[in-house]
Structures are given as C-alpha cells and as structure tokens.
Amino acid sequence: MDSEETVSGSWLALLLLGAQLTVVGPAAPSSLRDDPWQVYSSAQDPEGRCTCTVVAPQQNMCNRDSRSRQLRHLLDKVQNLSSSIAALDLRTHSELQFVEQMETQLKSVETRFQQVQEGRESNSARQYKWMREKMAELRPLIPVLESYRADAALVRKFKEEALNVSEELASLQEHVHDLSDVHERVQDLELRLKACMNRLACGKLTGISDPVTMKTSGSRFGSWMTDPMAPPGDTRVWYMDGYHNNRFVREYPSLGDFMSSENFTSHRLPHPWSGTGQVVYNGSLFFNKFQSHTIIKFDLKAGVISRSRTLDFAGYNNMYHYSWGGHSDIDLMADEGGLWAIYATHQNAGNIIISQLDPESLSILRSWVTDHPKRSAGESFMICGTLYVTNGYSGGTKVYYAYSTNSSTYEYMDIPLVNKYSHLSMLDYNPRDRALYAWNNGHQVLYNVTLYHIIQ
Numbered sequence: 001m002d003s004e005e006t007v008s009g010s011w012l013a014l015l016l017l018g019a020q021l022t023v024v025g026p027a028a029p030s031s032l033r034d035d036p037w038q039v040y041s042s043a044q045d046p047e048g049r050c051t052c053t054v055v056a057p058q059q060n061m062c063n064r065d066s067r068s069r070q071l072r073h074l075l076d077k078v079q080n081l082s083s084s085i086a087a088l089d090l091r092t093h094s095e096l097q098f099v100e101q102m103e104t105q106l107k108s109v110e111t112r113f114q115q116v117q118e119g120r121e122s123n124s125a126r127q128y129k130w131m132r133e134k135m136a137e138l139r140p141l142i143p144v145l146e147s148y149r150a151d152a153a154l155v156r157k158f159k160e161e162a163l164n165v166s167e168e169l170a171s172l173q174e175h176v177h178d179l180s181d182v183h184e185r186v187q188d189l190e191l192r193l194k195a196c197m198n199r200l201a202c203g204k205l206t207g208i209s210d211p212v213t214m215k216t217s218g219s220r221f222g223s224w225m226t227d228p229m230a231p232p233g234d235t236r237v238w239y240m241d242g243y244h245n246n247r248f249v250r251e252y253p254s255l256g257d258f259m260s261s262e263n264f265t266s267h268r269l270p271h272p273w274s275g276t277g278q279v280v281y282n283g284s285l286f287f288n289k290f291q292s293h294t295i296i297k298f299d300l301k302a303g304v305i306s307r308s309r310t311l312d313f314a315g316y317n318n319m320y321h322y323s324w325g326g327h328s329d330i331d332l333m334a335d336e337g338g339l340w341a342i343y344a345t346h347q348n349a350g351n352i353i354i355s356q357l358d359p360e361s362l363s364i365l366r367s368w369v370t371d372h373p374k375r376s377a378g379e380s381f382m383i384c385g386t387l388y389v390t391n392g393y394s395g396g397t398k399v400y401y402a403y404s405t406n407s408s409t410y411e412y413m414d415i416p417l418v419n420k421y422s423h424l425s426m427l428d429y430n431p432r433d434r435a436l437y438a439w440n441n442g443h444q445v446l447y448n449v450t451l452y453h454i455i456q
C-alpha cells in the first residue's frame with residue numbers, strides 16, 4: 001500500500017477488534033460520483049467480526065481530496081490504535097495466566113483446608129503449618145490480583161470506545177461535518193491508551209527467570225544489547241568485547257544471526273571505550289571514553305560523534321568501579337523513562353549517584369544521591385525509574401537493593417539471580433524485550449523479568 005496515495009486511489013483495511021472497516025476504491029459505478037462515501041456491504045468474517053466496506057469516490061476535487069487525506073490520516077490513527085490495543089490485550093492475557101496459576105494455588109490451599117476440617121488428615125498440625133506458609137506466600141498477591149482486574153476492565157473499556165469510534169468512521173459519509181469531532185475523540189483515545197499502557201508496562205521487579213544462553217563468544221568481559229527504541233523490524237544486536245582499549249563495535253542483523261553466525265558489520269569508534277556500561281538507545285551508542293569521565297554519543301548510522309560531555313565529578317579509571325573492576329566506573333542504561341548514568345563521586349563518598357540524561361544534549365536532567373557504595377555493588381540496572389543493585393559478580397548472586405527515583409527512597413530486597421557462569425561483568429534491562437541482557441564469563445545470556453504493578 002502506497003502511503004502517498006489518497007484514499008480514492010488505494011485500498012485501506014481497518015481492523016478494529018470487534019469491527020472491520022474496509023475502504024476500497026476507486027469506485028467503478030458512475031452513479032457513485034455524486035455520493036462522496038458509500039457503505040458497500042456489511043457481513044461477518046469467519047472470526048465473527050463485523051466487516052464493513054466503504055466505497056470511496058473517484059474524483060479529484062480539492063475539497064474532497066483534502067477530506068480524503070484527512071479521513072485517511074484518521075483511519076491510520078485508528079489502525080495504529082487498534083494494534084496497540086491488541087498488543088495490550090496480549091500482554092494482559094499472558095499476565096493473567098500468572099494470576100490464574102495463583103488462583104490454582106489458592107484453590108489447592110482451600111482443598112487442604114477442607115480436608116483438615118473434615119478430619120481426613122491424620123497429621124493436622126503439619127497440614128496447618130503448610131497452609132499457613134502457603135497463605136503467607138500468597139497474601140502479597142491479593143492487591144496484585146485486584147489491580148489486574150482493574151486493568152482488565154480498563155482494557156475492555158478501551159475496546160468499547162475504539163469500537164465506537166470505528167462505527168462513527170463507518171457512518172462518516174452521512175455527516176462529514178463531524179470529522180473534527182471524531183478526530184478529537186481519536187486523539188483523546190490515543191492519550192488515554194498511552195496512559196493505560198504506561199501503567200501496565202511499569203512495575204516493581206519481583207522475579208528474574210533462569211538465564212538462557214544465547215551465545216558463547218568473546219573474552220571474559222564485555223557487553224551486548226539491542227536498541228529499545230529501534231523501529232519494528234530493526235532487530236540488530238550490538239556487541240562490544242572487552243572492557244578497555246577496544247574500539248570495534250559489532251553489528252549483527254538479528255538475534256538469530258547473532259546466535260548462529262559470525263556474520264557481522266564492524267564499526268570503528270573514534271575513541272576506545274571504558275568498562276561495559278555502554279548502551280544503544282534510539283540509534284546512537286552512548287559510551288564512556290577510555291580513561292576519562294567523558295560520555296560520547298555516537299550516531300551509528302552516520303558513523304560520527306554527535307555529542308560528547310563530561311560527567312562532572314564522576315570517578316573514572318577504576319576509582320569507583322563495580323566490585324568486579326574493569327573500569328566499570330560509569331554505567332549508562334535506558335529504561336521506560338529514558339537514559340540514565342550510574343556512577344559515584346568523591347563528594348558523595350563513593351556512593352552511587354543516579355542521573356537522568358537528556359539523550360539529545362547529554363545534560364543531566366536530575367540526579368539522585370544514594371547511600372550505596374558503588375564499589376560494593378556487583379552490577380546495577382534500571383527498570384521503570386528504579387535502580388536495582390546486585391550483591392556481587394561471582395557465586396550466588398541476588399538483587400538486594402533498590403532505589404526508586406519516583407519516591408527518592410530505597411529498600412532492601414532478595415531476588416535471586418542465577419549466575420550460571422560465575423562472572424557477571426554486564427547486566428542491563430531492555431524495556432522493549434522486558435529482559436535483562438548479561439555478559440557472563442564469555443557467555444551472552446538473557447533473563448526474563450517479572451514486574452508487578454505498583455499499587456498506589
């Protein structure tokens with residue numbers, strides 16, 4: 001479909017959950033010329049959706065052309081909106097599976113309880129203990145369950161509204177003067193959908209899956225990543241072996257290529273990097289220039305430095321590294337909220353400072369001062385504006401400290417992280433995949449994370 005064409009010269013298909021609206025053209029019968037829009041047919045498709053075909057007029061009068069373009073734009077918008085809702089629906093659906101598993105657990109507790117009450121179990125003391133433990137495990141999930149129910153209702157409501165808008169679009173030919181009204185409603189819908197998605201997307205880390213090894217390559221230390229802001233279809237993997245004095249970045253076309261081949265393009269950076277804290281964000285590589293506290297933004301497409309800025313007072317050259325060393329003084333990362341730098345300063349006694357950076361200018365938007373010594377942190381990563389810190393890089397590892405930039409408070413936690421190859425030199429969250437990317441002793445591994453909504 002050529003996006004430059006007006007409605008009258010192309011096919012448009014609009015799929016909107018409950019309804020399907022198809023605009024076809026140009027209209028063949030000349031009798032339609034007087035009638036700007038014609039509802040051609042209405043039927044049910046195999047999935048039970050209502051299918052509606054609108055015949056667009058074939059003419060090139062200026063006012064109609066502009067109206068066509070306007071409608072076309074609107075249709076695009078609703079189509080975008082509907083695919084967002086579909087994605088949201090899918091996510092809610094998969095998360096609801098967790099909830100269902102919990103309900104199964106609750107039911108099994110209930111059954112046990114009945115068995116004990118009916119005196120079928122001889123050792124009831126043990127049974128009671130088992131139930132108490134299970135109930136203690138499940139209690140924190142009750143507010144989560146309630147939140148999911150509220151979210152599901154929200155998604156349902158959006159579906160209804162979107163359906164309504166699509167119906168209005170379908171009846172557009174009768175009252176074209178309502179176009180701006182519909183336009184407003186679409187915009188409103190879009191805003192509310194975004195707010196809803198943000199709410200569903202963000203949450204508190206409650207679990208990390210077992211690791212999956214994607215590849216075994218390179219030295220003990222390094223970093224690898226994908227761009228969370230990449231447009232759909234751009235699945236490139238970026239790979240940086242080593243923690244110092246290297247300046248070659250590998251680009252693999254996809255995760256599949258990364259796993260199965262050594263087929264890559266190499267980018268030579270104007271300066272070597274320090275540490276493993278690089279991040280690829282919105283088409284640029286952000287890295288810490290070797291032996292400095294300079295952050296460089298390197299445009300990967302143009303192959304040039306587009307910005308560079310010193311991170312004032314930040315320690316470098318192994319002054320405030322993570323516990324594994326490796327010049328890991330400055331760690332750059334991205335989450336749902338943007339770009340971040342994690343580092344430490346002498347002024348803050350070597351404790352971690354979190355700075356949100358403007359990805360355009362690299363200037364610091366805001367900083368948070370923690371009381372966690374950087375050198376005793378294993379690694380750290382940011383999810384939904386909260387920094388999670390691990391207790392070490394070798395042996396049994398867990399996430400044990402979290403600092404929320406939202407509330408400027410910290411808490412201790414205990415989330416196990418399986419450290420399969422015993423030497424973690426990079427750990428970063430990717431908000432697009434909702435996964436942790438790690439470099440573990442020459443193995444490139446991924447973890448899934450479980451996030452629960454923050455209950456207000």
Ligand SMILES: *[C@@H]1O[C@H](CO)[C@@H](O)[C@H](O)[C@H]1NC(C)=O
Pocket residue numbers: 073074076077080
């Ligand atoms: C629909 O989404 C595409 C790709 O994300 C974007 O280029 C386009 O501008 C969007 N259309 C509207 C009307 O928002």
Ligand SMILES: *[C@@H]1O[C@H](CO)[C@@H](O)[C@H](O)[C@H]1NC(C)=O
Pocket residue numbers: 160161164
């Ligand atoms: C759907 O449209 C009808 C009229 O066409 C209106 O009365 C109703 O309030 C709309 N519902 C929503 C959720 O916008």
Ligand SMILES: *[C@@H]1O[C@H](CO)[C@@H](O)[C@H](O)[C@H]1NC(C)=O
Pocket residue numbers: 253261263
């Ligand atoms: C390597 O990549 C090039 C270009 O993307 C492609 O033409 C070639 O077939 C690839 N080779 C292998 C072995 O995958």
Ligand SMILES: *[C@@H]1O[C@H](CO)[C@@H](O)[C@H](O)[C@H]1NC(C)=O
Pocket residue numbers: 282359360
């Ligand atoms: C991403 O890059 C595009 C084009 O370079 C720019 O317009 C957009 O503002 C950037 N987005 C963010 C979040 O930096």
Ligand SMILES: *[C@@H]1O[C@H](CO)[C@@H](O)[C@H](O)[C@H]1NC(C)=O
Pocket residue numbers: 199202203384385406454
């Ligand atoms: C942080 O606060 C903002 C507004 O105050 C809110 O929209 C957002 O959901 C909060 N994020 C988390 C993770 O609580």
Ligand SMILES: *[C@@H]1O[C@H](CO)[C@@H](O)[C@H](O)[C@H]1NC(C)=O
Pocket residue numbers: 209210211212446447448
């Ligand atoms: C993460 O979850 C997705 C969806 O369930 C799955 O396809 C993928 O293999 C998982 N990845 C890891 C690293 O567990």
